Amino acid sequence: MDPEEFRAAGHALIDWIADHRLAADQRPVLAQVEPGEIRAGFPTSPPDTPISFDALTALLEERVVPGLTEVQHPMHFGWFPSNASLASVLGDIASGGLGNLGISWESSPALTEVEEVMCDWMRQLVGLSDRWHGTIHDTASTTCLVALLVARERATGLEQNSGGLQAVDSPLMVYTTAEAHSSVAKAALLAGYGWDNIRTVDIDPQTRAMVPASLEAAMAEDLSAGRIPSAVVASVGTTGTTAFDPVDAIADVVERSTSTPWIHVDAAMAGTAMLLPECRELWHGVERADSITWNPHKWMGTILDCSLFYVRNGTELESVMSTNPSYLQSTADGAVTQYRDWGIPLGRRFRSLKLWFQLELEGIEAIQTRIRRDLDNARWLEGEIESEDGWSVIAPVALQTICVRHVPPGFTSEQLDDHTLRWVRAINDSGAAYLTPARIETPDRLGSWAVRISVGVENTERHHLVALWKLMREAATSSLS
């Protein structure tokens, strides 16, 4: 395809996307398809001959669109706000169009240096000091793995360069809570720590945050048994209920210990809130961590994938991740950042453009205003739910996630779980809205399933929450009839 053909097709595609976005709220939120249905719409073998762009657009509508769950729909309250701001989409389009390649500074000086600038701008925007140096990864799953790898090597004096993890006699320990994202355990397993060496530290049953005294006791017990505390993963906004592990108190525990575990702060979703100065108390002590990750590709709205990863000590990271084959060496080495040594992949996209475009075209004030709107909306819905008989908000609403149950009188735990899953599935299956059922054990031990309402889609306004709250009450009533 030559540039003139691209120009013609590109214009048509831009119109198609604009029209698709304009109609987002006309489509069901949850894709109304059965397993295998989208696959069955495609031929089993690749095409022999090319087709026109118009013909492909028709196929896109026919074969693909029915299988899209519309996370940009204003009635999407599932998982987390996975916004895809159109300003950042433009930056992503520029990245693809330029077709640059990040494998070394020399392969695209701009790709490296604009990433440095954007990571630094974002650092300032969430109020971190200039001791932090950042890079962009795909997801917080990957950054957690990277953090636990660096932690492993710090605890063993870079043993990877000799006998590896098997050469280390004393078991290396990782501390987190049961509320941490599933990627934390996955990262620990992939890094080789082993399930037995992941300590699930107690949480406070009300706040659902890590109890520092329990961390201290677990670390002390491990140390006295000859085990090495290697990493503490603090969740700053847990996935289930946006609970905030107390980073400052955790850092105190680490400081008092004779061991020096790496403190990784996982603020994947909640990091966006730190764009608001009034929210920063929630991660108080974050300057004392070793690494921080947060994802502009969630609530802030930078198009996936854009996970920021900050470290205080880039040298430790580079010593674990670096490679330097002759074909990647250049005369600039030593004077420049080589981001391949800051993560797992060698080849990197020009991801910083989508941050730059979003910041320049939307402006930070508009982003802050939108986030404050979402916090207000969540507080409004929390109040409505709390004041309604039979309904309860089962965890503190620190940000924009509300966890609820509707508890009919006299229900057993089992009946309650059936009821919860029935009403939430009725809403989700209808396509009118989407909420996430999740297991959240509460101190009353009544029911294990609850429903998470994650507020924050770019186009979600108060009237959408009013509509949702009506849907919820209707669905709960129907479930009982």
Added chain:
Amino acid sequence: MDPEEFRAAGHALIDWIADHRLAADQRPVLAQVEPGEIRAGFPTSPPDTPISFDALTALLEERVVPGLTEVQHPMHFGWFPSNASLASVLGDIASGGLGNLGISWESSPALTEVEEVMCDWMRQLVGLSDRWHGTIHDTASTTCLVALLVARERATGLEQNSGGLQAVDSPLMVYTTAEAHSSVAKAALLAGYGWDNIRTVDIDPQTRAMVPASLEAAMAEDLSAGRIPSAVVASVGTTGTTAFDPVDAIADVVERSTSTPWIHVDAAMAGTAMLLPECRELWHGVERADSITWNPHKWMGTILDCSLFYVRNGTELESVMSTNPSYLQSTADGAVTQYRDWGIPLGRRFRSLKLWFQLELEGIEAIQTRIRRDLDNARWLEGEIESEDGWSVIAPVALQTICVRHVPPGFTSEQLDDHTLRWVRAINDSGAAYLTPARIETPDRLGSWAVRISVGVENTERHHLVALWKLMREAATSSLS
């Protein structure tokens, strides 16, 4: 930014990209900037107020374009062909515009199932049997890490779910050659094997491919010493010289052994050649491997990032990678593929669209024709170089990579290296063309540096090679004067 603003800006951006691509050959290949120069063009703090799209485009030209190394330039012969076909760019634009989210089948059935279809189409197009199941990762660095993690767990009976790698007494061994990509050693270190447990198997000094008898001897020695052969990484097209490790003979060695190491085939660059039936003899035996990776985002031209990863046994992969938190469960579970369990990240982009768009809009025949053109061009240049006094091609040209030296009579090794680096840097610094200097030790032990010419940029035609060959002779002559 609302969809109508996006429409207006998007049209302007498409035009900007088309114009930028049309002028690719008018810009220097290597960015003509100093370290820090691009960074210095940006303010040190983020902007307070938004700007117009026109103003941003002007900044893009002013601040970013000078820092782009133009890998789409027809005189780019560095590293590998990092093509970014405009048909696939359209698919990437559609992916961003849709703003879908892959975290489970339910979060976007189309994202999952179109990926299944595209991986299957691509499987057929390179002649693999239907025993292979594929997924799309970012890069071959990541897929190699994933392969070595699965290998580690297969060798230890999924020890990650108990004591982890530290609980395994017998050292786990990885086998590859010194010619393997730097990401192989990096993956082994990150997976915890340790440098001492990476066996660098001998290569044939002429073909630069792994010697199966040396692999067999190394594995036998390890087994008799109580060490466990866990993984063999076979390079199908090495980075330096596109040497082909003999996969079939390697599989024979593994079959004769009492151990069962995982065989990972790294065909990152050369996989594209397998789109041509006449090239498939080069990876003969590939059906006997456990995993294969190849990157359409290189020579084939799918926009970065698109690294295909195929396994014969998806269950083994899933057992190492899977997580199943309650908030990701749905009634479709069990009936669908959950790609989050096929790799490291949870959140995934709709990457298959860029493959689909490229296959539909370009057509496989046009892609095959282009690859055959590149093979012809490389053979032509090889012939020219071989027939010129003082010049030599120092490794077999299996595909499109030509490794050369210009050897003035009577030069010592040191003089030769100086000369080689001088003439290649003169070309690169001029911006007229780009070639990669690389260390390649040859049996004559004369000189350690050589120059790699990687043919295969989408717009590189014979006349560009004619021009390159003229530049090379001129630069070598100048270097001596």
